[in-house]
Amino acid sequence: MKKFELKLQTKITILITIVLAMAIANITYLISEITQNTIQGKLEVDITNVAQMIAKSPSIEKSLAEKDAEGSIQSYVMEEMSYLKGIDMIVVADMDGMRYAHPNPENVGRRFVGGDEKRVIENGETYFSQAQGTQGDSLRVFVPIFYEGRQVGFVMTGTLIKSLQKEKEQAILGVLAVSMLGLAIGLAGAFVLAENVKKSILGLEPREIGRLYTEKQGMLDAIHEGIIAIDRNSKITLINESACKMLSINEEYAHGKNVTDIFPTSHLPEVISTGKAEYDDEQRINDTIILTNRVPIRDGESITGAIATFRDKTEVTRLAEEITRVRQIIEALRANTHEFMNKLHVIMGLIQMDEVEEAKDYILSVTQNQQQILSVIIKKIKDPTIAGLLLGKFSEANERGVSINIDDATSLWKEHGSVTSNMLVTIVGNLLENALDAISAQECVNDAKNIDIKILETDESIEIEVADSGAGIKKEDMEKIFSRGYSTKEGNRGIGLALVKKAVESVDGEISALSYEGIGTEFIVKLPKNRRC
Known part of the structure; x- marks a missing residue:
């Protein structure tokens, strides 16, 4: 059974939600406590100020001392309460606890209830108290009233506990509303963050990333x-x-x-x-x-x-040389096959015409010519890759009516130091192909269609000379012949001589060209076998 596992995006969202909810809950609790304390503190200051204001009112002092026969104290208190907010009660009483002002006029003339007034009567203290009065449980402050240096009574101002609690609840609801809004914004942010993380890791899960990393390391190694x-x-x-x-x-x-x-x-x-x-x-x-x-x-x-x-x-060159050898053998076989098919057709035609003797002579001529070519190549060219290349080019040249002549001084060994067989294939192959194209594409001044090649290897270097009897190269074009893309032949991309030059320069070799219009062109290459470092 496949083990269930939450996706990374879900994990991130849940984690951020939990952390955010805990943080907001703690902050909400602290703010609520601070808000409640602030509300109560502000209310205590307000009722204290009101009580002190009434206690210091000259009219209240005098009226209380004279027992307020006209009831001015009640009128004054009711007028003050009409515009005071957060004050639920104001009570003025004499030293016997007889009330001269009360929010409920029916309680005027009756004694003060609650039992928490003794301190203000006996000691003249100002203090806070919480007690059950005629209007319910309340938070109140007592302030003594003096007239001409003697205490004549006291004033009590207060607010009902239920009013205070209601104000606190409203404040808490406000804090909770802001907290819920913050939580909603935080949840949206958590979702967006998780989505961005998912996109940045291409939607992969951690275990998939780990597996890919391991696989990548294995592949790289x-x-x-x-x-x-x-x-x-x-x-x-x-x-x-x-x-x-x-x-x-x-x-x-x-x-x-x-x-x-x-x-x-x-x-x-x-x-x-x-x-x-x-x-x-x-x-x-x-x-x-x-x-x-x-x-x-x-x-x-x-x-x-x-x-x-x-x-x-070195490894790349070795592989290229192996491929090149096979390719040259295939090219040589292809060219020889094509050439010998033509010769077989000639022989078959002679036999069909009963020209048996002519057929015999033709076979001997062809055999001797082929053996001569093979003998020259095998004797002078010990590198099998270049031998295969030359054999293929001989057959191709015969098909195109061109004669390739190998100089008697030609000598190429099997190993060439820093000069590789693949490099020689590039140089010799492209120079011969260029010569064949030059002769085949243009009219020659004389009837001879010849290519002369000389390869001479010594302990220090390899020299290659390829000359053709083509129409030559114009003087103004000589500086451009080694540029990649330059060609005088339509449809040709002009990369042959550019490759030759690159191969020559890779071993710090030298290449030069001599050309005469109407006579032909000769390329001379010199390759040092030990490259200068």
Whole structure:
């Protein structure tokens, strides 16, 4: 049975609601207590002021001393009560407790009740008291009344407890209303916050985030390529084990460091500033040449960082050479198949015409020519990748009516130091293809359609010369022939010679071209076998 678990959004909402409710409850209680005390304190001050005002009234003092035969005290008190708020009772009595003023006129002339008046009569004190009177339980203050230096009575002002309680309840209801409004706003805020948290983590639950993190770490460690990611401040946020090995650093040490402190030749900060991705760029880490891809990390329209992946070029080159060898064999087989199909058709035609002797002579001629080509290539070219390339180009040239001549001094070994077979395929293949196109696409001054090739390897370098008998290159175009995209052939993107130049420069080699209109073009390449560091 699957264990029930609340979603993160629900957990956040519940937690914030509980914390907010407890905080508001405590605040409400404190404010309520403070409000009640404030109300009672204010009321005590008010009834005290009123009592003192009446007690110090000259007319009250004199009338009370003379026993108020005219009843002016009751009239005065009733007039005062008509505009006083929060005062429920005012009672004026003499030293015997006989009342001369009371909110209920029927009680005038009767004795004071409650039993809490003795202190003011006996000691002339001013004090608060809570007692049961004729109008009910009340909070009241007693103030003595003096006339010509002797006490003649007292005044009691008060408010009914039920009135005080009602005022407190109204104040508490107001506090509760504000608290409930605050709680409602807090609940809405909790929901919005939980929703934003959910969006920021792409709607994932904590256990899913944990699983993804574990899987990510496993994938990063399983990848042979080095990976480094930085934020917009060029601080490293991610680095895998392969990158640490290539850089000879510790993963924990690298996190949070500026990428240029760890990887001085890194171009990741430039990728952040330009926003442009870079692919298959060569870099040097210690004594290792790597191939690097760099792309910016985007959040909508803004760039939040950049990530680079890199791999030891030696491994990439090895894989490329293996693929290239297979490709060259396939190309050679394809070209030979096509060529020999044509020759078989010639032989079949001769046999059908009963020209048996002619067929025999043709077969011998073809066999000798093919053996001669194979013998020359195998004898002079020990690198099987380049041998396969040349064999395929020979067959292609024959199909296009072009003759490829290998110089007698040609010699290429199997191993070439820092110059790889894949690099030679790029250089020789593109130069031969360029020569074939030059001869096939334009009219030659003479009938010869020749390509001469010479490859000479020594302990220090490899020299390659490819010359064709095409129409040549115009003088004003010579400076542009190695530019990517430049071409004189319609529909061609002009990348062949640009690739050649890049391959040559990658080993600090040199390339030059000589061309004469109407005569032909020659390319000369020199590749040092030990690259300068």
